[in-house]
Amino acid sequence: MKRTFIATVAAALATALLPGVALAADPPANDDFGNATTITALPFSAKISTVGATKSTDDPTACHYWGESTVWTRYTAQEDGFLRVSSSGGPAIGVYTGDRGALALVPGACTYNTGSSADVFAVKAGTTYHFALIESYAWNGREFTFDLTTIPAAVNDNRASATVTGFPSTLEGDLRRASSEPDELTASCGPGADKSVWYRYTPDRTRSVQVSRSGSAVLSVHRTADLSEVDCAGTSDYYGLVFTATAGESYLIRAAQDVEQAGQFELNLVNAPAIKPSAYATPDRPSVFDDVQFSPYAGDPLNRALVSGEIQFGDGATTPFTGTQAVGHRYAKDGNYTVRVTGTTMDGRTGTTEQVLEVATHDVKLTGLSLPASARAGDTKRIKVSVANTRYDENVRVSLKRKTTSGYYEEIGYLTQRVAASPTGKVEFPFAYTYTAADAAAGQVEFKLVAELNRWEYDDAQPADNELVAVTAVHAAARTPANAQIS
Missing domain, CATH: 2.60.40.10 (Immunoglobulins)
Incomplete structure (x- = not known):
């Protein structure tokens, strides 16, 4: 009996010491939503571990659907304001409100969607916020520092407290620390962007101003006197705002975004570039x-x-x-x-x-077409046409074309000559054509003569007078009598 017990213990110990075999860790105390670590005062900073953490069947998935394990903390806000939460490079953080089984993700409070391990979000006094610390893979359990602290609203969160800026200037901000005022203005190019910060600019001289940005803020500029909108740049407007700022007139520049898209941004006020119409x-x-x-x-x-x-x-x-x-x-x-x-x-x-x-008007004209009215198969006859040119000396190519039985014109010859400009002069282009038995069978030949300028820089200004069409009737070749004497 004693030997059997010793052998069993030895086998178990050997198994535990085998390479690649690990003992399962106990889940953390705050592995389940019901046992979430309660934070009673801020700022809060503590080491938290996801080693051995699991995923409950009713864990919410709105922030990270594929997460395999979670641990939980919770905090009840003591006043309206903003909180900054961080896992110091650890797991993703999703912030929820509500009760177990019916938890709602706080809009914009999910670091998995941003790729960051920290986030800023607005809170309401008396509301309890539940923090899900989510590992993508259960085997990736680790220890990390969890921080939760209050953070002030942006100093220029309200229109009345707009930050006064000079020119040129670079302005940085974080719309996660912004809110929407009861009488919040809306931008025509982004009416849903309701979390805003404000800047005030009064130029010392009239100038054209460009307000460019990094980040996805919706920008608008308004006259301080009546709050009328001067220009607006939505998220897809790469170049930002452009407006003429009149010396001595005050302008309000608004940067805004909805809660889901709110984030850090940078604005640059510079001279708008000149246009070259x-x-x-x-x-x-x-x-x-x-x-x-x-x-x-x-x-x-x-x-x-x-x-x-x-x-x-x-x-x-x-x-x-x-x-x-x-x-x-x-x-x-x-x-x-x-x-x-x-x-x-x-x-x-x-x-x-x-x-x-x-x-530059380059214009030649075909004129004086001469060809026989009729011919017999086997006859060779002259065809000639003249080119008139009154403007510039030109090299002219005249093409002689014949209409085929299929209805299109095929080129059967061409001639290129220099045609000097002359008020009355013309240059003759001579051709010769031998009529065929096929022409006689068809009964006629239809010719087209086409003149073109032999240069790539210009086209003829009036191509309609560069073509002439004429027809020659064609008969069969004359028969020679059998007893005819040929000398």
Whole structure:
């Protein structure tokens, strides 16, 4: 009997000492929601362990659905305000209110969603807050420091206590420490952003101001006198606020977000960049036959659109425009024209640029087409056409095409010649064509002659007069009598 007992103890001890075999740790005292560690006074700081922690079937999952183990603490707020909770790099923290089985996650109070081990949230006096310390994996139990402390509201939480700022300036804040006032203003570009902080700016001279940001705050600027909104930048507006600040007039800058998105941010008040308005000309190499369409744009690094402006075309004509509305203009003669574009954005910035537009009319014309009215198969006949040109010396390519039985034109020859500009002169382009039995079977040949400028820089200004079409009737070849004498 004694030997058997000793052998059993030895076997158990050997098993416990085997590599890779661990004894299960007892769960922490606050493993279950009902045994949560109660915090009675703040600030509070203590070592807490999740080693051996488990997950109850009724543990809430709103903060971390896949968490495998939790331990709990709780605190009843003594006054309205803000708390900062931290696990010092330990497990995720979810803050809940309510009773077991019906716990509700405090909006914005879940560090698992932020990737941080600390959070700040608002509390109400008399409300009990339950802190779930959640490990993603039960085997990752560890000891960590849990801290809970009160933290003051932002000094500029209320509009009446807006922080006065100079220019330029960099401003930092944390919207988790902000609240919503009973008469809270809303931003037109983010009406749901109700936790806000405020800054006051009064310029010493009139200037265009940009307020850029890091973080996801909704920004708006208001006139202090009547609280009217001057500009608004939602979370998707990368460039922030832009407005003209008038010397001596006071402005309120509001940074806000809803409770779920509230976090830290940084604002930068700087001079807004100048705009360089211009206009796209279509076509960009016009002739006197073109109605040129000028499409204005702001040339703004902040991507704001023009609201108004004017275009001076360089020939004495001027046209106003609204927004990005295209305006048309036709030039009476060739030349280089300095086009001057002036534009204004909604935020009040105005700029002017100049660009040179070349108007050059390159226009040749086919004329004097000559070809036989009829021919027989086997005949070779001349076809000729002339090119008239009154503007610029041009290299002209004339193509001779024949219509096929399938209905399209195939090129059967071409000729390129220099055509000098002349008020009355013409240059002849001669061709020769041998009519075929297939032409005779069809009864006719339809020819098309096409003139093109042999240069890539310009197209012909009036292509409609660059084509001529004519038809030659074709008959079968004449028969030679059997007894005919050929000399």
